Amino acid sequence: MTLPARIVDFGEALRAEGVAVGTSELLDAFAALGEVPWRERGPFREALAATLAKSPDDRRVFDLVFDRFFFRAVEEQAVRREVRESEGADGDGITGGEQIDLDNLREQAIQAIRDGDESAMRDLARLAIAAFGRRGEGSGVLGVDVQRIRRALDLRTDGPRQDGSEPLTREQIRRFEQQLRRELERGQIERTGKLPPARPLNELDRALPSGPLQDLAAVHRVVMQLKRRLATQGHETRGRRAKAHVDVRRTMRASLQTGGVPVELRYKPRRPRRPELYVLCDVSTSVTSASVFFLSVLHALHDSFRKMRSFVFVERISEVTDVFTRERNFKAVSEAIGRDAGVADVSGYTDYGRVWREFLQMVSDDLHPRATVIVLGDARTNGRDPRADVFAQVAARAGRTFWLNPEPQLYWNYGDSVVRAYAPFCELHECWTTKQLEDFVKALARPAHA
Amino acid sequence: MNAPASVRDVDAGLRAAGYLPGESTALVSFLASRLGKPVLVEGPAGVGKTELAKALARYLDRTLVRLQCYEGLDEAKALYEWNYRKQLLRIQAEAAGTGWDAVQDDIFGEEFLLPRPLMNAIASPEPVVLLIDEIDKTDQEFEAMLLELLSDFQISIPELGRIEARTHPVVLLTSNNSRELTEALKRRCLYLWLDYPSAEHELEIVRLHTPELPEAVAAKLVEVIALVRELDLKKPPSIAESIDWARALLLLGADEIDEDVFRSTMSIIVKHRTDLDVVSERVGVRLGLAARSS
Numbered sequence: 157m158t159l160p161a162r163i164v165d166f167g168e169a170l171r172a173e174g175v176a177v178g179t180s181e182l183l184d185a186f187a188a189l190g191e192v193p194w195r196e197r198g199p200f201r202e203a204l205a206a207t208l209a210k211s212p213d214d215r216r217v218f219d220l221v222f223d224r225f226f227f228r229a230v231e232e233q234a235v236r237r238e239v240r241e242s243e244g245a246d247g248d249g250i251t252g253g254e255q256i257d258l259d260n261l262r263e264q265a266i267q268a269i270r271d272g273d274e275s276a277m278r279d280l281a282r283l284a285i286a287a288f289g290r291r292g293e294g295s296g297v298l299g300v301d302v303q304r305i306r307r308a309l310d311l312r313t314d315g316p317r318q319d320g321s322e323p324l325t326r327e328q329i330r331r332f333e334q335q336l337r338r339e340l341e342r343g344q345i346e347r348t349g350k351l352p353p354a355r356p357l358n359e360l361d362r363a364l365p366s367g368p369l370q371d372l373a374a375v376h377r378v379v380m381q382l383k384r385r386l387a388t389q390g391h392e393t394r395g396r397r398a399k400a401h402v403d404v405r406r407t408m409r410a411s412l413q414t415g416g417v418p419v420e421l422r423y424k425p426r427r428p429r430r431p432e433l434y435v436l437c438d439v440s441t442s443v444t445s446a447s448v449f450f451l452s453v454l455h456a457l458h459d460s461f462r463k464m465r466s467f468v469f470v471e472r473i474s475e476v477t478d479v480f481t482r483e484r485n486f487k488a489v490s491e492a493i494g495r496d497a498g499v500a501d502v503s504g505y506t507d508y509g510r511v512w513r514e515f516l517q518m519v520s521d522d523l524h525p526r527a528t529v530i531v532l533g534d535a536r537t538n539g540r541d542p543r544a545d546v547f548a549q550v551a552a553r554a555g556r557t558f559w560l561n562p563e564p565q566l567y568w569n570y571g572d573s574v575v576r577a578y579a580p581f582c583e584l585h586e587c588w589t590t591k592q593l594e595d596f597v598k599a600l601a602r603p604a605h606a
Numbered sequence: 607m608n609a610p611a612s613v614r615d616v617d618a619g620l621r622a623a624g625y626l627p628g629e630s631t632a633l634v635s636f637l638a639s640r641l642g643k644p645v646l647v648e649g650p651a652g653v654g655k656t657e658l659a660k661a662l663a664r665y666l667d668r669t670l671v672r673l674q675c676y677e678g679l680d681e682a683k684a685l686y687e688w689n690y691r692k693q694l695l696r697i698q699a700e701a702a703g704t705g706w707d708a709v710q711d712d713i714f715g716e717e718f719l720l721p722r723p724l725m726n727a728i729a730s731p732e733p734v735v736l737l738i739d740e741i742d743k744t745d746q747e748f749e750a751m752l753l754e755l756l757s758d759f760q761i762s763i764p765e766l767g768r769i770e771a772r773t774h775p776v777v778l779l780t781s782n783n784s785r786e787l788t789e790a791l792k793r794r795c796l797y798l799w800l801d802y803p804s805a806e807h808e809l810e811i812v813r814l815h816t817p818e819l820p821e822a823v824a825a826k827l828v829e830v831i832a833l834v835r836e837l838d839l840k841k842p843p844s845i846a847e848s849i850d851w852a853r854a855l856l857l858l859g860a861d862e863i864d865e866d867v868f869r870s871t872m873s874i875i876v877k878h879r880t881d882l883d884v885v886s887e888r889v890g891v892r893l894g895l896a897a898r899s900s
Contacts, residue, residue, distance in 0.1 A: 210793075
């Protein structure tokens, strides 16, 4: 297979993983390769990355696909030409004879992992595989073998090491495991003489490694977009010209077309009215995993919106607007909410019917058609009456009503989930990642159904 | 004028211009100058995106034309504007009886055009480096307007026709990723992601900017910065902050970073009140412990 065909294939592989690679990107890639010393691995990879992967997420997927694709391409060639490397390698220093000292290997591996030395790690991975292969512990399943070898080498993230040095980070160990897996795979391909079928990347690999902080930042970013969308929505329908002010400068400019006579008046753009926001957040045990995410959404919303009231609920509802205005620190906020949630929590079971009733009582005078209501919850009522009629009243008074459900759509309406009952009165969105939150913000741009 | 012949040239040139590029930075800069495609540079604030453009301009010996983007930026401020005061004067100065056609021809000439940064970059007789800074701050409409410029290096002015680039500028767009840019824009650009550098690379950068700072202090500084970046902060310190801190330490004549020095100067690298608390609690104590145990 020629190089161009190979790269087009590579583009296909990227597309299969959801990276938008168009023909123009591929053309750019070829143009770029024409300019760099592409026989070297570094420039080859970077030139392709610069032209094909155009966001940090894409770059992450690109790296994974690049490794997998070209690893497979090389192995395929090796199988076809029946190149075997074990014959040459077994005798010389690489496998180092029969008596590999395990402790020695461990120390070397840790050193290489800490230095991030790719080629040393690869050599050591092969040594380790050779050593364990001889002990006859191979299970034949890649994932199991990788973990066995890691355990035998005593590579761990937790706890101080005997020599008192810094423990390895998870990312470092993951990289060594990658080498192990690759070498094991190589061995397997060599033994069987054929390639295993290509698997798509799994979600875990694909996601950027992120701490809670990065998540928080991402949520804040999305909420900024949300703010913009909410601020401008609904203006299409209202009279634009009612109270517009004439923009003198632009009118003068326009008058040039008519010889200095201001025939056409230009107006200053209207300042968007601040949106009013009511957010209700479920903090019961059934949404524990999602509630940190939801609280960070709430926190970010409070950073952006002045006219906003927020509520948390379990069995009863409790207003937490004050907590957010008082505390700037996310950690302090979630602790305070934890205390407040206790107020809302009597039996630990969500009672949506009661929540709507109380909510309506608390805010019925303030709700008006410019207000937006957002509910964050899983709509699991524990068998109690959903009281969709009360929810309908809330929705009818507010301008727009959204429901963000932290459960995958698959689970909606199973068990005690009553999403269906509320669906006619609000716009429903599945939302448990920042990506989906972003989709929700995009959906906001579409005009309301009503 | 310099025209780079290889990636290594660009690498050396940028170093000479006071910028230490990573492998991909040098490669993408080289591609940009060879392929004539704009580069979209993304990354956290303060990792040297704008600095890269300045260094490129110094290295290629070109003028840097900079367009700082902000919300509400429009063509009149970015591309061109008709100098309407002058046009009005011209109309008034016109002797009565001159035909309309003559006047119209007169007032829509280049003489009455006020060029803005993008126009300047295009019309310059010498090739320039064009920096469109923080493109993510503008509206999508502005992004769409840029497309013509970025792919064909030309600007259409309804009254005058098309203005094509006399020379080919090197274009850099920077973004802090505060909003997703459109596919159309990304499609026309090469992509470069600048991240926080590795410890060795950062040490090199700090040494380049403050050569007088003792090596041991610089190494310690980089180490502490890496520690701080690992914490959950609103705004982790960037390279710019490392350099500022190094300069401050140099001015103070510090020959060691211990707990006291750190506490009195940490406001240089950490810029949120809540972050300050976190950092002084975690890193300050750690430095104190290290001092006591040694």
